[in-house]
Amino acid sequence: MAKVLKTFLAALLLLQTACGGGSSGNGTLIEGTLTEAGGAAHRVFRHSEGERIDGVRVCAIDQCSTTDDQGQWGFVLDGILPQEILLTIEGHGIDASAVIEIPNGASDVFLDLQHVEGGAVEVGHMTVDGAEVGDHSGHHHG
DSSP: OHHHHHHHHHHHHHHHHHTTOSGGGGSEEEEEEEEEOSOOOOSSOOOOTTOBOOSOEEEETTEEEEOOTTSEEEEEEOSOOOSEEEEEEEETTEEEEEEEEOOTTOOEEEEEEEEOTTSOEEEEEEEETTEEOSOOOOEEEO
16 A cells, blocks of 8 residues: 555656646746857857857856766756846857846747857857747847
8 A cells, every 4th residue: 555655646746747747847048059159269269150159168057067968068056047048058168158038937948059259159049948939139248
């Protein structure tokens, strides 16, 4: 009887987590890719246009992720987010930041970050919960 109850509780917990319940359902997934837009001059490394850049730390609100060999990164931000979030991007000759605007209630944000001439990083495109966001230019700093 105890084994059946444990199995039921484990299944209930798994179902709740999969449906967005529990503490993990309250966060906002921020993820994306980092690519070379072309023409950017690096002090240490040189990337060709369209190349995915690995080994770069992308951080926001005390959460960080390092880009993999496909330039992909991501983390979950918990709690109520401010409308504007400062991203810092450092590594592989890049030392930049960008401010992105996150709509209230967003649960999944995808950012196509592009390293551009002058060392800045811009948002190439942004999707929020699967829908393309029209005004995604963001403020950027080299």
